[in-house]
Amino acid sequence: xxxxxxxxxxxxxxxxxxxxxxxxxxxxxxxxxxxxxxxxxxxxxxxxxxxxxxxxxxxxxxxxxxxxxxxxxxxxxxxxxxxxxxxxxxxxxxxxxxxxxxxxxxxxxxxxxxxxxxxxxxxxxxxxxxxxxxxxxxxxxxxxxxxxxxxxxxxxxxxxxxxxxxxxxxxxxxxxxxxxxxxxxxxxxxxxxxxxxxxxxxxxxxxxxxxxxxxxxxxxxxxxxxxxxxxxxxxxxxxxxxxxxxxxxxxxxxxxxxxxxxxxxxxxxxxxxxxxxxxxxxxxxxxxxxxxxxxxxxxxxxxxxxxxxxxxxxxxxxxxxxxxxxxxx
Ligand SMILES: [Fe+2]
Numbered sequence: 252x253x254x255x256x257x258x259x260x261x262x263x264x265x266x267x268x269x270x271x272x273x274x275x276x277x278x279x280x281x282x283x284x285x286x287x288x289x290x291x292x293x294x295x296x297x298x299x300x301x302x303x304x305x306x307x308x309x310x311x312x313x314x315x316x317x318x319x320x321x322x323x324x325x326x327x328x329x330x331x332x333x334x335x336x337x338x339x340x341x342x343x344x345x346x347x348x349x350x351x352x353x354x355x356x357x358x359x360x361x362x363x364x365x366x367x368x369x370x371x372x373x374x375x376x377x378x379x380x381x382x383x384x385x386x387x388x389x390x391x392x393x394x395x396x397x398x399x400x401x402x403x404x405x406x407x408x409x410x411x412x413x414x415x416x417x418x419x420x421x422x423x424x425x426x427x428x429x430x431x432x433x434x435x436x437x438x439x440x441x442x443x444x445x446x447x448x449x450x451x452x453x454x455x456x457x458x459x460x461x462x463x464x465x466x467x468x469x470x471x472x473x474x475x476x477x478x479x480x481x482x483x484x485x486x487x488x489x490x491x492x493x494x495x496x497x498x499x500x501x502x503x504x505x506x507x508x509x510x511x512x513x514x515x516x517x518x519x520x521x522x523x524x525x526x527x528x529x530x531x532x533x534x535x536x537x538x539x540x541x542x543x544x545x546x547x548x549x550x551x552x553x554x555x556x557x558x559x560x561x562x563x564x565x566x567x568x569x570x571x572x573x574x575x576x577x578x579x580x
Pocket of ligand 1: 467498499
């Protein structure tokens with residue numbers, strides 16, 4: 252790939268170059284904003300590693316300028332910053348950044364983020380886009396393991412069971428269920444905007460950290476909206492957006508981010524929400540051991556008409572053998 256390192260600090264540029272020394276990438280360097288845009292215009296730059304605080308033109312302005320370009324192929328923008336603040340993250344993503352790395356940069360982290368960028372750039376169709384995004388989410392969350400794959404499978408089982416039981420038969424077409432299963436892989440896409448130390452924390456989150464984590468549905472929605480603005484979209488974006496934004500809402504209104512309840516919660520978000528909770532219960536987390544299937548089943552039953560719609564819990568119970576067998580495979 253053609254990688255442009257844009258940083259006014261020579262030592263910072265040298266550090267990134269050092270990390271990339273054994274790769275086949277072609278490296279360009281810019282020491283200010285004007286030079287960054289000039290090199291971007293002259294060459295086919297695949298990735299820009301961009302410092303936000305640069306003379307002449309700021310990093311944010313550069314991102315906005317590049318995102319306005321319609322004629323050039325997509326450039327993956329990774330912001331490098333020492334400013335570990337939510338506002339900085341928000342501003343960068345809102346402007347159109349794809350990723351943020353906090354300095355000092357670790358070689359392996361940079362390598363993985365560049366690989367993610369490369370995968371996104373190589374995407375041929377929306378399935379590849381979804382796969383790449385799902386991988387990006389999983390690479391950010393060391394605790395999930397195969398969480399995304401399991402949520403996808405369980406989502407499919409519950410949706411098919413609901414259909415077999417005669418519920419939502421107009422909605423739950425095979426095509427919709429296939430799309431919903433794919434959409435479920437993106438449910439936590441907003442976690443890419445949550446800081447590394449919260450994502451990778453090996454103990455329970457503090458109340459303050461938990462509040463930040465609770466922003467991930469809204470952050471995810473913002474990422475999807477930003478993708479749409481860059482004309483990267485999929486044909487069932489509304490389903491994906493509903494899953495991302497509402498998968499932590501609960502039937503009794505006790506969820507987040509909005510506390511909506513009952514059938515106001517889109518069906519797709521209810522199904523993925525149940526699959527997500529099931530997998531969190533059955534799996535080990537830093538704050539809990541893995542629960543047995545029986546204990547997990549009981550917690551879900553206890554939350555019938557509380558966290559979960561009664562119809563969904565009925566479908567879960569009807570499909571329990573299938574879900575249990577899936578969990579043990
Ligand atoms: Fe989530």
